[in-house]
Amino acid sequence: MERPVDWDSGAIVAVDQTVLPAELRHLRLTTVDEVVDAIRRLVVRGAPVIGVTGAFGVAIAARQHEEPGGRLDQAAVRRDAQRIVDSRPTAVNLRWAVERVLTRLPDGADGVLAEAHTVLAEDERANRTAARRAADVLRDECPDRPLRVLTHCNSGALATMGGGTAFGAIRELAGDGRLEEAIATETRPLLQGARLTVWELHRAGLPHRLCVDSAAPAAMAAGLVDAVVVGADRIAANGDTANKIGTYGLACAAAHNRIPFVVVAPQSTVDADTLSGADIPIEERDADEVVRLAGADTTVPGTRAYNPAFDVTPAGLITAIVTEQQVWRP
Numbered sequence: 155m156e157r158p159v160d161w162d163s164g165a166i167v168a169v170d171q172t173v174l175p176a177e178l179r180h181l182r183l184t185t186v187d188e189v190v191d192a193i194r195r196l197v198v199r200g201a202p203v204i205g206v207t208g209a210f211g212v213a214i215a216a217r218q219h220e221e222p223g224g225r226l227d228q229a230a231v232r233r234d235a236q237r238i239v240d241s242r243p244t245a246v247n248l249r250w251a252v253e254r255v256l257t258r259l260p261d262g263a264d265g266v267l268a269e270a271h272t273v274l275a276e277d278e279r280a281n282r283t284a285a286r287r288a289a290d291v292l293r294d295e296c297p298d299r300p301l302r303v304l305t306h307c308n309s310g311a312l313a314t315m316g317g318g319t320a321f322g323a324i325r326e327l328a329g330d331g332r333l334e335e336a337i338a339t340e341t342r343p344l345l346q347g348a349r350l351t352v353w354e355l356h357r358a359g360l361p362h363r364l365c366v367d368s369a370a371p372a373a374m375a376a377g378l379v380d381a382v383v384v385g386a387d388r389i390a391a392n393g394d395t396a397n398k399i400g401t402y403g404l405a406c407a408a409a410h411n412r413i414p415f416v417v418v419a420p421q422s423t424v425d426a427d428t429l430s431g432a433d434i435p436i437e438e439r440d441a442d443e444v445v446r447l448a449g450a451d452t453t454v455p456g457t458r459a460y461n462p463a464f465d466v467t468p469a470g471l472i473t474a475i476v477t478e479q480q481v482w483r484p
C-alpha cells in the first residue's frame with residue numbers, strides 16, 4: 155500500500171480513514187487547522203501516523219510563519235505546534251514527533267520539513283524491524299504450528315509507516331507459512347478493526363475472520379486463539395501500555411487462558427517521562443460516536459455515554475513489548 159500520509163508540494167496527502175472500506179479517498183491538508191481537524195476526526199489515526207502527520211503539520215506552520223529573509227516567527231510556530239499536540243493526548247508519538255521537528259526551528263522552514271521527512275523515514279525502518287522481531291517472539295512462544303493470531307484495532311499500513319507494527323508481525327508470520335488465521339476484532343466504537351484491519355487483511359490476501367468484540371474472550375477460552383498481538387499508543391516506563399479501548403480486557407482474557415499477549419511499537423511510543431499507566435492521559439471522545447452510527451440513532455436520543463478511546467494494560471499482563479530496539483518482558 156502507498157503511505158497513509160505523505161508530503162507533496164507543500165501539503166500533507168492523507169488517506170481518509172473515516173470512509174474506508176467503502177472508498178479509498180485522499181485528502182490534501184494545507185493548513186494547521188486542517189491538520190488538527192484531521193487528527194481529531196481520525197481521518198489520520200494510529201499513533202505512529204499521527205506522529206508523522208504532526209511533524210508535517212509543524213512544517214506547514216513553519217512555512218506560514220516565515221518572515222522576509224527566511225527567519226521564522228518561532229513563537230507563532232510553537233503556538234501552532236501546541237495546538238497539534240493537544241489534538242489527541244494519549245499517543246505520545248504525536249508529542250514526540252512535534253518536539254523533535256521543533257528542534258530545527260533555527261534552521262528555518264526547510265530545516266523543519268527535512269526533519270519531518272527524517273521522522274517518516276525512521277518510523278518506516280523502526281516499524282519494519284519491530285514487526286520482524288515480534289514475529290520471532292511469536293514463533294518462539296508458539297513453536298510447533300501455524301498460528302491463529304488475534305489483533306485489536308488497526309496497527310497496519312494505515313496506522314504506521316512501513317506496513318504496520320502488530321499487523322506487520324502477522325504479515326511476517328504469513329510470509330513463512332506460520333499464519334493459519336488472523337482474527338480481527340471489530341473494535342468498538344469506531345470499528346477500526348472491522349473497517350480498516352479487515353480491509354488490509356483482505357488486500358494482503360491473508361486468511362482472516364472478523365470477531366465480534368465481546369466474543370474475543372470466549373474465542374480464547376474455546377481454544378481458537380494461539381496469541382494476541384496489538385500496537386500501543388503510549389508505553390510507560392514500567393511497561394504499562396495504553397492502547398485502543400478493549401485491549402485491557404483482551405489482556406485479562408489472554409492471561410486467564412495462558413495465551414501470549416505481545417505488544418509491538420516503535421521505540422518512540424515508549425515514554426520514559428510517564429512513570430506508570432496511572433500517568434497516561436486517556437482521551438475521552440464525544441458521546442455522538444456511540445449514540446449514533448452511520449447517521450442513525452443506536453440508542454435513546456440524549457443518552458449520556460462513557461466513551462474513552464483507550465485503556466491501560468498493566469505490564470504484568472504483557473508477555474513481551476517489542477520495539478526495533480528491544481524485546482522487553484516487563
Ligand code: MRU
Pocket residue numbers: 196199200201202245306307308309310313314319320346384385386387397398399463
Ligand atoms: O483511536 P485510534 O484509532 O487512533 O487508536 C489506534 C490504536 O489504538 C492503535 O492500536 C495504536 O495507535 C497503535 S497503531 C500501530
